Amino acid sequence: MLADGMDSWCPTAMHSQDGGCLDGGGDFSRNSMDSIVSKQDLTDYFLAPFAASIIKANARSIMASENAINGQACSTTTLLKDVVRDQYNFTGFITSDW
Helix, strand or coil, X not given: CXXXXXXXXCCCCCXXXXXXXXXXXXXXXXXXXXXXXXXXXXXXXXXXXXXXXHHHCCCCEEEECCCEECCEECCCHHHHHHHHHHHCCCCCEEEECC
């Protein structure tokens, strides 16, 4: 992994001098990462901390990442509006991790 984390990540950590991945498979970036998870795992493990922070701790701000989950960017209306705003009744500020 390069020092800048998910901005340019290589699974083998073999890089050319310009930082490109030498594994032959190409680089990943936060703009191309897509985590494929079941709806149950998404609800029980990944969204649970947001739900607890918003509902129980009354969070006023959250950060949405730029990667995708199941082919959809985390900053889309499905996750932010339908889940965070509508299901969790979040009325606070949402910022991007950019």
